[in-house]
Amino acid sequence: MRLLRSTDLALRVLMRLAVAEGTSPTTREVAADMDVPYTHAAKVVAELQHLGLLDARRGRGGGLSLTDKGRTASVGAVVRTFEGDGDVVDCEGEGTTPCPLNSACRLRGALRRAQEAFFASLDPLTVGDMVADPTGPLLLQIGRSAS
Numbered sequence: 001m002r003l004l005r006s007t008d009l010a011l012r013v014l015m016r017l018a019v020a021e022g023t024s025p026t027t028r029e030v031a032a033d034m035d036v037p038y039t040h041a042a043k044v045v046a047e048l049q050h051l052g053l054l055d056a057r058r059g060r061g062g063g064l065s066l067t068d069k070g071r072t073a074s075v076g077a078v079v080r081t082f083e084g085d086g087d088v089v090d091c092e093g094e095g096t097t098p099c100p101l102n103s104a105c106r107l108r109g110a111l112r113r114a115q116e117a118f119f120a121s122l123d124p125l126t127v128g129d130m131v132a133d134p135t136g137p138l139l140l141q142i143g144r145s146a147s
Helices: 005-018 027-034 038-050 075-083 107-122 127-131 137-145
Strands: 052-059 063-065
Touching: 005 027, 005 038, 005 052, 005 063, 005 075, 005 127, 027 038, 027 063, 038 052, 075 107, 075 127
Parallel strands: none
Antiparallel strands: 052 063
16 A cells, blocks of 8 residues: 555654754645645644644744654554545546446455555554654754754
């Protein structure tokens, strides 16, 4: 399964903020750290703020910070939110002809079970777990150098 760019970025932003160690990087700084366009980062940050996973303050002394809810957020829940939990394949043929095998096909059910197993494997993991020691020198370096 391949994650959407926004899902991947949401997880990386949360992890980046989890290692910020009392600093409040801006959305521009986080976008630069992640080497993504500012507009894409801003959209993801807005959704994470709406979900209550981070705080975003404007102006002098502003920036982004992880909330307690963000630190304890289930990785599976974040992935479900950004990915949606619709079917992996489009058997109904939205805007096109439905699959002719639809009525007798077992593939959709098998793929749905695989998708749920993927989400379930991420459910017990929190954002905090993803940055707990040892996190690796690069993640720690990003958290320290951007301040």
